[in-house]
Structures are given as structure tokens and as C-alpha cells.
Amino acid sequence: MNRILAEVPAPDFPYPKKTLSKPFFRKKFLKIVTHVIFFLVSSAVLILATPFNPISSQGDQTLNEQSKSWNGETIYFVLIDRFKDGSHSDWNYSEMPDINSFHGGNLKGIINSLDYLENLGVTTLWISPVFSNRPSRFYNYSAYHGYWVWDFFQMDPRFGTLSQLKELSEGLHKRGMKLILDFVVNHMDYDAPFVKKFPEWFHPYGTIVDWNDSFQLENFKVFGLPDFASEKPIVQKFFRAVARYWIEQVNPDGFRLDAVKHVPISFWGSFNGFIHESYGSQFFLLGEFLNGDESIVSNVQATGNFDSLFDFPLYYTLVNVIAKGKSAKQIGHRLYNDYQYLNAGNLATFLDNHDVERFVSSCEGDLRKYKLGLSFILTSRGIPTLYYGDEVGLPGSQEPDNRRDMNFKLNPEIRNFVTALLDARKSSLALKKGIQMQLFMDDTTYAFCRFTPNEQAIAIFNFASSTKNLQIPLLAAQNEGQILNEAIEGKNCARIHGKNLFWSAPSMSSGLFLLPKSENIYLDLFNKIQGWKKDPWFLGDVKVTFELRFPEEKNSESVRPKLLEAKLVGSLPAIGKWDPKSAIPLVRQGKGNAYSASLKLPSKGIFEYKYFLKREKDVIWQKGDNFLVELPESGGIHLFNNWEP
Known part of the structure; x- marks a missing residue:
């Protein structure tokens, strides 16, 4: 015990006095870390011996089991510094009025915006890292994003205080909403005191040159940032202690885990297993693994014991089809491969984030195309993840332009559109948790349904620049002559004839149709499709x-x-x-x-x-x-x- 305490550093590295709002209370944190290390030592054998039990595929889950999963959530990601300044103090952290400086957004601004987020319809807030970050510029760049960690056990006072973070967590939970904290394990800041004090905890290699070399990806530095030797047991114990501290202090509902591909998969399997063992299977572990091949993504999800990964394969396809005008059949091909995942319904779908071009800019500002993208991720399987500003069409090209300050007054019609989609998703079990099936596709059209044994929702997308009179085959016959209202914008009604839905689809638009509920109307089909979603050869x-x-x-x-x-x-x-x-x-x-x-x-x-x-x-x-x-x-x-x- 004493040996481990001697190896694990006390989490109180000095932050430059000019940036501290309060002195750091060393004894309190030493007590917490001692408790954490004792737990790790006493349970290490049990944790390491526990086999990994993969989560069930979406097809295997009953609706009751799915109700316990996260695929009914909608995530909203806030880059703290760029969202809102809720402080009335005279402090001004902006070093220069440019995109790479601190702009003054803080936790208080987010707390003041909780009503806004609740009214928008999102259910989970993910915030950028709150760890103390580099106090000064690195050449022309500042650590406003939160990923240049200076000390893992301190809040960055430029974002707020620990008490404000707790207030944010409590405020979300009172509204029935959830909180995800961004968690960094791959690297620290270039000049962090920790790196100098424990150099043996870091890899000795240079900066990544070959991004296709797996050894370099896991052992070399990302843009020169000191790279943790995550394969070392002492480093793994340290990050378990860091995780325990933030979970027990703030009571978040999950972690977004940064830079997954730069850390050995063995680390993730062990770390994620420890988190689930300690805090339950409902503590959500969402990994950022940037790869467009679903077979690789699915393997990482399973082997690393992740609840979810970001759906980069679908993201690339949506960019190709909607923004670049490629064949809509690519969507069908992409979604057909869902059988490769443990649970495609738990993938985090998105249109953009802080590392890629804003989707509205990929669409060259065409709001019709942009709304097609929004309607797709907000009706399709998966956990929709909105980046702050998505709800108003905030533009931005590549980093750092994609990190502009939030503009709450921009494009109110887009915000109303997003709210209507989220309201529909909340009210429909089919849209939240239903099995997804393709109904029709051609080069400029894609249609799918989502259904449970009792209800069905149909989403249709016309990517063409002209109106299309569509005949969409249905899974089961409906009431002959039935008229269905379009649920989001009140576009043209659709009509049922036989086992087909007829709709005159306006150019560059989508339609959502909610069929009347009926007890067990789709039960037999539901059971059949479950088998097919698990095994592509199920139908012969x-x-x-x-x-x-x-x-x-x-x-x-x-x-x-x-x-x-x-x-x-x-x-x-x-x-x-x-x-x-x-x-x-x-x-x-x-x-x-x-x-x-x-x-x-x-x-x-x-x-x-x-x-x-x-x-x-x-x-x-x-x-x-x-x-x-x-x-x-x-x-x-x-x-x-x-x-x-």
C-alpha cells in the first residue's frame, strides 16, 4: 500500500498563481486519492479476472431491456469557452480577440442556459474537458478547448469552479437530464509539471509521422503532446483514481473518452470494465474512434468494452450523399452493415463536431440540404449528438473556424425544425428504440421505417432538386385509403393504398409519418427482423x-x-x-x-x-x-x- 502511494502522485501540481481563483486544498485530495488507491489495490485481482461480457445486439434486446439503454437519449455537446459567458465579474480571460484565444464562455453560462436546452428537447449535455489546462499560450494557440491538460485533479478556473460543476450536474438531474464529462487519458500539455516529475510515465518517442502505422498511433505524440505509456500498470491505476475522483465529486452519468485510437485497446477494456464494475452498467462510456470502416469500429466497440462509439462511418456517408450529391444508395449500403455492431442503436450519430467541418458549411450554406441531414440523424437509429450551434445552422469550415462563438439568434426556423423533430422522437417509442428497416432506395431517394410490435414511423428523404411522386412499399398492409399527415412541417399528406404509401415529396426535403398505434400489429414481423438484424443469412x-x-x-x-x-x-x-x-x-x-x-x-x-x-x-x-x-x-x-x- 505504501509503495503504491509513493508511486501515485498527489494531485496538487502548482498552477500559476495569477490564474488561480482559490488555493488548492492538498490534504483533502490526498485523502480522496488514498481511498481510491486502497480500493484499486483491494479489488485489482477481481477486476482483472472478470471476463468481458459484451452488450447485446439491438436485435436481441427486448424493448424492456432497451429502455435501460441510452438509445433514447439525445446528446448536446458544448465547447465551454464558446457557448456563453454567464459571469458578471470584471475578469477577462481573452488574451487576443482571435479564434485561438479564450473567449470567456464558462459553466455559469451553461447553467443559465439549462432552460434553453430543456426546451430545445435534448436530454443529455456533454461538455468539453474541465481539467485545469495550459495557463499560457503555446505559440499562437490557447487551451480554450480543454484538451491540453495541466492537472487532472483541478478545475480550470477559466471555465468555472467545482461547486459550479456540481450545480450544473444537479440542475440537469432535476430536469431529468444527464451529464457527460469529457475524459482525456492519452496525453498532457507540452509543459505540464506532471511530465517533468514522472517522465517514465510517458513514451520516449517523437511526433506521429505515419498516421497509418498502428505503433506510432499508440506510442508517438499527437502533435507533439506528451504521450502517456498507457500500457504501464501505474498509469492505468492513476487514471482509475482520476475517474473515481470526478465521478464521486460531480456525479456525472458518463464519460466521453478522447482519442481512443491513440491508446492501446487493452487499456480501454480494463479501464471501461473497472468503471462499469464500480459504478454500474448504466454509466455511459462513449469513445471517440475516428474510422470510417464499420468492421473496425465494431471490433473496437466490443474489445474495448465501450457502450458506444461515434458513428463516423455513417457521418462520412451522409457527407457524401447530402453535401456532395452522391447516390443515396450509399446510405442503404452503410446501414445494411449494422449487423456487424453489438448494438447499432447505441452508436452516437452526428453531423459535425469540433474536429470536422460544420455540416451546413459542407452543404455550402444550403439550408435545405442541412435540414435533410438534421432530419436523418434525429429520426434514424442511434443516439443523435448535436454540436452546439447545430440547432441554428452555425457555420464553420475546418478547425478552428468550426469553433465559433454560439449565436442564439441565428436561423430561428432551423431551431424550430430541430425542436419539432426532437418532440416527435420523444413521443414515439418507434423513433427512440424501434428496429430500423429500409423500405426503398434509389439514387436520389431513401426511405426507412422504425417500428416496435405496436407502432411504426416512416421517414422519407428526397435528395433530388425536383418534386418526386413516390410509391414506398410498406412492411404490412394498413387501412385502405388512410391519409397520413406529415409530422414535422405539415407538408403534403401521404395516402395509403394496399401495401404502399404514396407521397408527393417536395425537392430537397424529408417527410416523417407516424402510423396509428395498434396492439401487436407488427409483432410477428418484429420477431422475424430481430433474427435478420443479428444474422444477414437469416432470410436465406x-x-x-x-x-x-x-x-x-x-x-x-x-x-x-x-x-x-x-x-x-x-x-x-x-x-x-x-x-x-x-x-x-x-x-x-x-x-x-x-x-x-x-x-x-x-x-x-x-x-x-x-x-x-x-x-x-x-x-x-x-x-x-x-x-x-x-x-x-x-x-x-x-x-x-x-x-x-
């Missing part, structure tokens, strides 16, 4: 024939020796999962110019594929976009493609 398979044709002159006998192999690879595991080593070879049909392969793929599968040639000295990939296919539920399909290498 269909035979798919791929046929690739070359121009005749490219396949003459004089050219033939140069063409060694033609292969197919795609997004499904059965066609290689984009690994050329697992690609499917195509067989030449006689002496002609056609090559083909036939295989069975999952019914109703949605996938992308592409061809490549393996010649004597190189590999040639087919140019252009990937081919995207939606398979039928039964029968077969023959896919023809031409290629002139």
Missing part, C-alpha cells in the same frame, strides 16, 4: 452471377497471355470484404470475351463490389465508383458489367 440466400465482358480486341489470343486473372472483390465477407487476397476469381467462358463467377449471397443483402486484373507484373483496378447492388429476398440475379482496361 440467393444465387448471384457476376459477368464481366471485355472488348473483343482486348481478348484476342495475342493479348490473352498478358491477362493472367480477372477477379471480383466487394464489401461482403463472401466476396472478400475488400481484401484482394480473398477475391473471387472469374472464369473465362470458352474463347470469348466474357468472364463470370456464380455464388450464393445473403437474401436482401446490400453490397458494393469491383473488378481487378492481375497481370504478370501488376494489378489493375477498374476505374470509377464501386458497383452497388440490393439483392432480392428470393430467386436469383445476373449482374453484367463491361470493362475496357
